[in-house]
Every structure is written in C-alpha cells, then in structure tokens.
Amino acid sequence: MKLLVTGGAGFIGANFVHATVRERPDVDVVVLDKLTYAGDRATLEAVADRITFVEGDCADTALVSQLVGDLAAGGEDAAVVHFAAESHNDNSLSDPWPFVQTNLLGTYALLEAVRAHGVRYHHVSTDEVYGDLPLADPADDPARERFTADTPYNPSSPYSATKAGSDLLVRAWARSFGIRATISNCSNNYGPWQHVEKFIPRQITNILDGVRPKVYGAGTNVRDWIHVDDHNRAVWAVLGRGRVGQTYLIGADGEANNLRVVRALLEIAGQDADAYDLVSDRPGHDLRYAIDASLLREELGWRPLHSDLESGLKATFDWYRDNEAWWRPRKAATEAKYAQLGR
Template sequence: MTGGAGFIGSNFVRYVLENTDYSVTVLDKLTYAGNKESLAGLDESRFSLVEGDIADAELVNELVPRVDAIVHYAAESHNDNSLSDPRPFLDTNIIGTYTLIEAARRHEKRFHHISTDEVYGDLELDDPNRFTEATPYNPSSPYSSTKAGSDLLVRAWVRSFGLQATISNCSNNYGPYQHIEKFIPRQITEVLEGRKPKLYGAGLNVRDWIHADDHSSAVLTILEKGEIGETYLIGADGEKNNLEVVELILETMGKDKTDFDHVNDRPGHDLRYAIDSTKLRTELGWQPKFQDFEAGLKATIDWYTANRDWWSSAKAETEAKYAEKGQ
C-alpha cells in the first residue's frame, strides 16, 4: 500500500494487521505528513516500510511483483497547501497515480484507489441531496482537481486496458495519527497548548465526519468484495458544521464553548459535503461502527492528550504557516 505512514494510511495498516492475516508492505515518501512513529510497534514479520516516491517507476516496478494487491492511499491532501503551492499535488496525485496503475496493469495486480468526496465540489447548506456515485465531478481546489484527475485515470485504465481496479471516495476522516494542520487535531492541540481554537469565517461549512477505523473497514470490504470497475462512496452520516465541532471540542475539554477565535476564511472554501453510502451498504454489506461522533471525538482528544511526543515537534512550524495567512 502507498502512503501508509500518513493519517488514514497508518490507520488502515493497523486495521489490516489486527483484523486479517494479510502482510503489508508500505511505500511512503515520508514527507512532512508521513511519520514513522505512526507505524511504531507493528509486527515486523507481517509489515515492512519502504521509503520512496510513488512516481519512481523503477522502485514501483520492483515492489509490485511481490504483492497480490495495491491499495493507493498516498496523496498530497491539504487544501491550504494546494492553494499556496499546487505543483506537488500534480506530481504526486497525477504522475504518482499514473506510475502505479501502469505497474499494476503490467503485472496484472488488483488495484484499489482511495479518493475523496471533494472531487464532487460542494452542496448548498439547505440542499436535501447528498453525493452519490453518479454525482458529476466539480472540484474547486488544486487538491480536489488533482484527485479528480487521478480518479479519471483509474477509470480510463479500467476501460482501456482492463485494469482490475475499484475506487472509493470518502468523507472527512478523524481519529488518531492525523497531522495537526488538519481541522480537528489543530483545534485540539491549540487547547492543549493553552490557546484558543481557530475557526474559519462563521464556521457554517459542513463536513460529513467518519472515524478512520470505519474508513479502513470499508476499504477492506471493497478490496475483498467490490466489483471491478466500480466506485463506492464511504460515509457514516456524520454531518456537522465546523462551529459545532469546535464547540464540542471545547466542551469536551472543559472549556467555554465560545472560547475560540474567528480567522480569515480559506479561499474557495466549499460549503457542504455529504455522502450517500447506500451502494456500499446494500451491495457489499458494510456498516459503520463509530456512529457516535461525540464518543469518537472524545477518544480522539484523549489520544492527542496522551501522545504529545507524536505531534509537539511539528506544532510551532504549523502554526507559523497559518499565522502568515492570518489563519
């Protein structure tokens, strides 16, 4: 699998090792978003880490013949970073995906591509609809547009070359091992360091939250049961606006729920994401287990509280970057 030292990737590695008898080889470039410590303590008889770039065709073609399937998590993924420097998103999300699907085609390997609901653009706050597999793509940032491009590459390789592939588009993940530049861990660590959380604009933007373990179980289900050529949307009916999430973090951490700062909004900030995962549930029998967002958020807060060593070294640099943008 690619990107296994990142947030949702490392959670997937742990989930697979705990719930199956599979062995996992991780290919990860170990950029700022990848952390070896997220994979610490794993059974080395069933797990190995290779440091390298998914766009390195020679390395990819050396590794692919050794495995039965490729699960492609690796991506440049932070919207704010894509707005300030789009080029890495093209290199990783487009060229990297091309390199992997070419290797999978050449060596006739099963391929699963991890993507995002952000490829569909956004919904109005009062729209009764949700994204489905038939929703047209309408990306709004360099990040989401390169992810849309990578999805389309996979679809084209399935149709033109017979690639044995599936795709999943997931809503916003939360849980342990997420980089502190992201919304929920940023707010938690701000409180832990004695500062106020930061809320973009009025905080009315809605995200459909899913625990990383539920994402992992869905991906494993698709890998084992999914129909080749199909796309599956992964969601857990967890719609909440950013204001609600910040207030809940503050209350859970024993603070006044109004004790936060408003900061400059993100350019082109999508209003609302919402996933309809009916196809995944009815056709493959998947169900999320972590549907109590408050309980999942409390467990996430507890993890960041207990694991300061994992995130503290990156905190100052992360906040300095936000400060430059007035965020």
Template structure:
C-alpha cells in the same frame, strides 16, 4: 499535482506492468457544493464539479484510474470517502489541530463563519469499508463511503471546546480559505446494500472524547520523555 496526478499515473503503470488489482481511495471533494445549509448527499452518479486545485487533482486521479481500466483492462475499484477522524491523525488536520491549540491554551483557528458542513467518519469504519470493497466489491465499480454524520466546522469545534472545558466562543476567527466548499455529504446506500457494510462508530461525540483523551495522554508522555 505531483502526488495526485503524476503519482497516480506512476502507480497505475506499475500495477499494469505487474497485473496488480488497483484500489483507488478518493474524496467527496470531487463533487463540490457551494450552497448554504445542509448539503444534498452525493451518490456514485453525482457529477464531478471540483472547486479547488486539490479537488481538481483528485478528480483527475479518479478519471485516470477509469481510463486505465477501460484502455488496458486493469482491474480497479474506486472509493470516495468523507472526512476522517480518529487516533493518531496528522496534527495539521482540523480536529487534532484544534485539540492541540486548546491543550496549549491557545484559541483554535476557525475559517470564515464556520458553517462549512462536512460528513465525518471514524477512520476504523473507513478502513473496514475499503477492506470490504477489496474482498466483496465488483471490479470497475465506485463506492461512496460515509457515516451520515454531517456537522458544521463550528459545531465540531464547539463540541471539542465543551469537552475540554473551554467556553464555546474560545475561537480565533480567521479569513476563509480560497475556494472553501460549503458542504459535503455522502449517500453510502450502494456500499451498505450491495456489500453489507455498516459503520460501527456512530456516536461522533464519544469518538471525539476518545481522540481528545488519547491525544492529550500522548502529548503528556512526549513531555515526560
């Protein structure tokens, strides 16, 4: 709440005081789906239905940005992106945490039944999308950023396990998180059609191999030092 609600408010006030263009990076979690199976893809006009405290705080920050634009005329844009992966991601996140556990000989943890579906995008594609919005996007508009790469958490973990030479059932099954959403997917048609953006890193499995190799090499260097 301090970061996403109070923090956004503080940044908006600074931007207003100095007449700064404000781009707000948000999440697909504001839309929320609880259904099983492959989720319907969200669009810019999809209703907000945050199902967790984190998602509610992010939805609040989106609404604050729109309110500052309408009330004070602040030049803003918003993007809602799906799950990122890539080099140097914080090790608390799902993919690097799994890689580190396997590297250390521990079974990686998986919440619930592992069937929660996420849309995955390489961080470089996300960064390019934000840069495109900053340079080509219309003020006051929202753009969804996604790569059409839906995978369940179980599918992602089993891909990592196979890539690192472990059996597909080398998993530490743990109780599901409270309010754990079942699925997200993004329809990025507006970003693609209006601004000409397109993802480059479309081979998710190859991208995971790159992350595994880089994280393993980095950890070896740390041990050597």
C-alpha cells in the same frame, strides 16, 4: 494475501496498516511511503516488525514497477491499496506542484505497474472531487442532496482537482486496459495519527496548549465526518467484495458544521463552548459535503461502528492528550504557517 499500501505512514494509511496487522495477521503488508512532512515512520513503530517498509515515491516508476512485480511473483492474491496523496487544501493553494506530482503522476505510475503485472488495484479518493453542496440542515431537510457515484466532478482547489484527475485515470485504465480496479471516495476522516495541520487535530492541540481554537469564516461549513477506522473497514469491504470497475462512496451520516465540532471539543475540555475565534475564510472554501453511502451499505453490508460524533471526538481528544510526544514536534511549524496566512 500480499498488499502494497502506498502512503502507509500517513494518517489514513497508517491506521489501515495497524488495523490490517491486528485483524488480518495472514496478510503480508509492504508499505511504500515518501516520508514527507505528513508521513512519519514513528507512526508504524508498533507494527514495524510485522511489515516491510520501503521509503520511496509512488511516482518513481522503476521502484513502483519492482514492488508490484514482487507482489505478483509471489503467486498469491496480491493487491495495491493507494492511499498516498498530497491532501491539505491550504498547501495546495500555496504550491500546487506537489499535488500534481503525487496525485497524478504517482497514480499513473501505479496504474502502469498493475497493468503490466496483472495486480488488483484499489484507489482511495475523496468526496472533494464533487465540489460542494448547498448548506442544509438534516433536521429541516431529510431529503437534502448528497453526493453519489453519479455526481458530476466539480473540484474547487488544486488538491481536489488532482484527486479528480487521478480518479479519471483509474477509470480510463480500467476501461481501456482492463485493469481490476475499484475506487472509493470518502468524506472527512478523523482519529489518531492525523497531522496537526488538519482541522480537528489543530483545534484539539490548540486547546491543549491553552490557545483559543480558530474557525474559518462564520464556521457554518459542513463536513460529513467519519472515524478513520470505519473508513478503513469500508476499504477492506470494497477490496474483498467490491465489483471491479465500481466506485463506492464511504460516509457515516456524520454531517456537522465546524462550529459544532469546535464547541464539542471545548466542552470535552471543560471549557466555555464559545471560547473560539473566527478568522478569515480560505479561498474557494467548499460549503458542504454529504455522502450517500447506500450502495456500500446495501451491496457490501458495511455499517459504521462509530456513529456518534461526540463520542468519537472525545476518544480522539483523549488520544492527542495522551500522545503529545507524537504531535508536539509538528505543532510550532504548523502554527507558524497559519500565522503567515492570518488564520
């Protein structure tokens, strides 16, 4: 099998590439990545001799057409897995244009390429396209509302709006042109190789630097956390066995509010669980995400392997502690941007 993996030097994409090379040595992997601030060639050093790396923009129609055409010319099973995205909400509030360019125009370029060459396409998206849900405690309300593939889109930020638009492009190209496409919408990921601007890596690296973690608002916003390896196992399940045209939601029943996550990380570090600071909330900050992944579980037999959030956070904390050389060059600039925002 031949795969073109867009965004393969970013967080989720790089973990997908590592897992594919490790577990599926018969798959020929081509990575396309623009190497923006959030993409790092060093993330793929350990597998560099087992993949083909192309530095480029997924919105470059000529380049994308050439790469997809090369896949199709091999006469073997071929697929595009589209991870590439601008994905940080705070950045989308400061400058929406890169999100329009990558998330919308990049998706358009890929769809036209797979349409021209008849290549299978899987589109990786987010639960943030659905907006947010009322706050609810799983212990008090086990029947609480969760996102499904039928939940109406209601994005809150330029990031989630452009991802929603990209999903709709995929649906339209599948219906109008018959491309062989699937979509997955996943909840918040955590694990190795995630940029320090993101919530969990930022808190971990602050703790490692002796800086008190910073939490938006009252810290009650809930995210449905999933380990990146579980996400990528689900992507492979959809790619291999998913129904063409279907949207699958990926989640691991990992709902936790931000305070629980920060307190857990502080306890892992052997510090007072209340040694954090509350800062001004982000505009349009969604209250709660929660995924109903029953279709994925029942139809494709997928189950998460990392079902205990605290143990997953411990492993992630240890990874950042042991890999300071990877994240340290990004830390000062990230914190300078947050300081300008008062967060």
